[in-house]
Amino acid sequence: METREKAKIRVLIAKPGLDGHDQGAKVIAYGLKDAGFEVIYTGLRRTPEDIANAALDEDVDVIGLSILSGAHLSIVRRLMGLLEEKGIGDKLVLVGGIVPEEDIPKLKEMGVAEVFVSGTYITQVADYIKEKLGLKDEGPENAQP
């Protein structure tokens, strides 16, 4: 955590599955970048394996999954297993998209830190990440307006 405060928080925005509706993913990627985070966007049609590998290779702090196809439970279950296997089970995993209310506790049980649904402000997501990573007051360095 000490070194973290010097570097930018790294966020992987990932789009698992074959669904191509990726404007939500892009909007959050733009927003977090403007809020001073380092953002990597995977592009479409990533498997949980691709995402876990990217998280490892890019040494990210946060993994944000955008899922609108209804396949969130199976995707998240597989991803969490893979992250554990690779020894990066401690990453902050967030889910955004269309998730029925009754599935939110199920996702959290699997290890998802928070689920952001329609109507969320990007600033809410940014503040949440900063708080979770212990940077609530200072904010990431080089933050842009």
Add this chain to the structure above:
Amino acid sequence: MSEDLERIKEARRAWEEGPLAKTLKKFPYLNAESARFYSPDDLEGFDFLEKVGFPGTYPYTAGTFPVEPMAGLARLASMAGKGEIPGAGGQTRAAIYSGYGTPEDTRDYYKGLLQQGGRGGPNLAFDLPTQCGYDSDDPLAEGEVGKVGVCVDTLADFEIIYEPYRGDLDLDNIASNFTINAPANVIIAMYAALAEKRGIPLEKLRATPQNDILKEYIARGTYIFPPKHALRMFRDSLVFLTRNLPNVNITSIGGYHIREAGATREQDLAFSMANAIAYLQVGVDAGLHVDEFAPRFTFNAFGGSMELLKEVAFQRAARRMYARILKERFGARDPRSMRIRQAIGAHIGPSSTTLQRPLNNLTRAVIGAVASVLSGGRPLPFPPYDEPLGLGWSMEALQLAQDAGRIIACEARLLEYTDPFAGSYCMESLTDEIENAAWEELEKIEKMGGAVAAIENGYMQREVSRSAYERQRAMERGERLVVGVNCFTGENELEVTTNRLVANPYDPEKRERAEEKQKARLAEIKRERDDREVARLLRELEGLARKEEENLLPHLVDCVKAYVTEGEICGVLRQVFGEYKAVSPF
């Protein structure tokens, strides 16, 4: 005339400096924007016949047809004593967008519709593996088989889906709809093969494949091949359909997906027109006259926002712009080439709905439907109010949406006037503004080399993403108001929730079992078919695909008849054409 105009301009000045200024001073939260009043001086030199014309005549601003066939809905309803909405012209139109799990599940759904007296052909939603050219047994398909639509791997699946359509509802008497783009030619080949096997002449087939690949790169994302190769496949279907299946629509162009992805109104119109121009040019470059194929171009929708008046203006501008492109640029002479035929109209989309107080979405959809009927479209409120809840539409949401449309038609009788805003100073000004902005944006794309170039260099994708981001920021800043989300959210508001008691008839358990069942059948088909013939056909496909001048469609018909899978065909084409790699949004 000009003397009159001088008097009006003078009166405007007097009004602005007198009563208007006084009122603005009294209510400081008002500004000139909220006090906009249009008068004849906004439409100097307005020429009715040039700008508007009569409905169903060039430039089609007032309407695609002399009268919208559904305008008679209220009369028909009172004659029938009930509000059943008949198909246009008594023909058997395609059913609503549907597709569930396995081909058997979908067949049973359509069987049920027919038993209830439905007469429409299938309007097929395909699952994502099918839309992306992967078979159900592909590792990339895992977890997605049969999820957002029906899975189709081989002709056997089509044979099952179409089992209920025999006798007086055989393929020569129904219309089908296929929402598929990148592998559209494989699906077209399956429909043709099915007809041939049933002994039905191809020229009798009626169908609409979406076959609008360019918007997939800009929005929606079910692309496979690079745009240039995708357009070669578009050429193949355009030429094949024009020659052999003249009653099948070639494409259903959609601005709707682009708008839903965040595009502004002007981007939506300009990008849709740029895509349409690219497709039209493909036909011309193939040596056809535009009037041979353009009448078989359709649009599915352009999408819409909650800004009703601007959306009415948008529809008018779109009709005029398309007509001008066809007539002036492509030299069309047949009026049918110049008309925008579209399935729906100025309705809103899911991006205008909210998860918060979801019943408000019914109000929103009704406003979209009113915009639609005031601009020559149908009274079809969309989407059902529970769309953002993400569990599929409930039957009560569908009932309320349908009833709202009936109320608009039968009680408000809003369909009984065609283009009621024609000649309105405000509406004509808005129409001009939108059209001019779209022409300007279109010109930019043309300078880059057209739609394909503007996709290859990432321009259209990035523009839409930036607009989506701007839209989000405007919401967060409170410039774009969304009731229950960023305004009127205080503690004294009632958080109205909704119970959905009547679930959609498709059993979710069936959906869960669909993947396993489909994989088993695919394995069986692969065991039973002639492997050497399959290998030969795929080798031949590879050779033909390498020759740009070859039309692959006749060969695709042979392939699917031998039960070559969609994934195998797309696999060979992936090798030859390569795969599209998305540009970075940054």
